Amino acid sequence: MGSQQMENHSFTLGHLVKDIDQIEQAISELAEKWDVDEKSLFQLNLVLEELISNTMFYGFKDRDKGSIRVDMSYDDTHIHVSIADDAMPFDPTIEVDMDKNVNLDERQIGGLGIMLSQQISEDMIYSSTEGKNSLRFKIRLNDKPK
Amino acid sequence: MINLSNRHINKFELFEVSGRLDTANADELDQSVAKVLEQGCKYFLFDFNKLEYISSYGIRIFVKLLKAGVKISMVIKSDAVQEIFEMGGLENALNVKRSLREAIKVFTQTK
Numbered sequence: 001m002g003s004q005q006m007e008n009h010s011f012t013l014g015h016l017v018k019d020i021d022q023i024e025q026a027i028s029e030l031a032e033k034w035d036v037d038e039k040s041l042f043q044l045n046l047v048l049e050e051l052i053s054n055t056m057f058y059g060f061k062d063r064d065k066g067s068i069r070v071d072m073s074y075d076d077t078h079i080h081v082s083i084a085d086d087a088m089p090f091d092p093t094i095e096v097d098m099d100k101n102v103n104l105d106e107r108q109i110g111g112l113g114i115m116l117s118q119q120i121s122e123d124m125i126y127s128s129t130e131g132k133n134s135l136r137f138k139i140r141l142n143d144k145p146k
Numbered sequence: 147m148i149n150l151s152n153r154h155i156n157k158f159e160l161f162e163v164s165g166r167l168d169t170a171n172a173d174e175l176d177q178s179v180a181k182v183l184e185q186g187c188k189y190f191l192f193d194f195n196k197l198e199y200i201s202s203y204g205i206r207i208f209v210k211l212l213k214a215g216v217k218i219s220m221v222i223k224s225d226a227v228q229e230i231f232e233m234g235g236l237e238n239a240l241n242v243k244r245s246l247r248e249a250i251k252v253f254t255q256t257k
Contacts, residue, residue, distance in 0.1 A: 021170045042199060042226045049201045053169045112234055113202035119233050 007034060008073045015066030015087070017056045023048045026070070036074055037143040043120045044072070044079055044139050050113035051083060051092055051135065059087025059133070076145060078122070078138040089128045092117060092135065148174055149196075152182065158189035158253050164196030167204030176207050183214060189253050192220040193246060200227050208240055219252035221245060 011026045013019040027045045052068055060066045068085040096111040124137040148171040152161045159182045163175060190211060208218055219241035222228045231237045243249040
């Protein structure tokens with residue numbers, strides 16, 4: 001089948017870092033459900049972990065509640081992702097100051113996760129409305145779905 | 147899930163790590179690495195032949211070690227894992243190699 005219908009998958013995490021392993025669980029479920037190659041799922045896992053751990057560590061710092069919702073689907077060429085949360089506003093599409101030529105002592109390691117997310121994802125769009133962060137991006141499939 | 151073991155061979159410490167080096171699991175390696183560092187070892191070899199996944203939370207362990215003056219080499223099998231080190235621009239600083247033999251050479255060629 002050429003263009004199969006997109007199979008949506010969603011999950012919701014709490015605001016604490018202890019919930020982070022739910023991403024891995026969701027990815028394992030996708031591996032069962034979706035005809036998507038392993039490397040693309042690895043990359044999806046990484047981008048989700050980088051963005052969501054950042055939100056948990058900083059966006060929800062000193063908060064006693066909060067939630068993060070992830071919606072995913074795929075087509076012939078891409079995985080489509082949207083993340084919505086009620087953490088402090090943060091735009092992960094900002095330019096990260098990570099010059100690979102700078103020696104390591106001077107390099108900021110904090111931005112590494114965001115930089116990796118930006119390198120792997122495509123068309124990342126951020127918006128903030130009424131105290132909610134909303135982020136959309138795509139991950140190009142390394143192999144066509146079977 | 148992470149599985150790790152380490153032992154001293156000649157002048158370097160060999161860490162065998164399998165599973166996932168991510169936000170949920172990387173602290174285990176961080177602690178085990180810190181112990182060896184305390185003992186004064188400055189040469190660390192990481193065998194990642196069975197490593198399935200790594201995120202920036204795992205990578206920061208190695209950057210921290212470099213800053214502490216540790217010489218590092220590592221052997222990586224997974225293309226996806228190796229690519230993450232390349233994207234971070236760290237494959238040279240961390241001597242990322244394809245075989246254990248090459249990774250060991252990094253130390254034997256050091257005075």
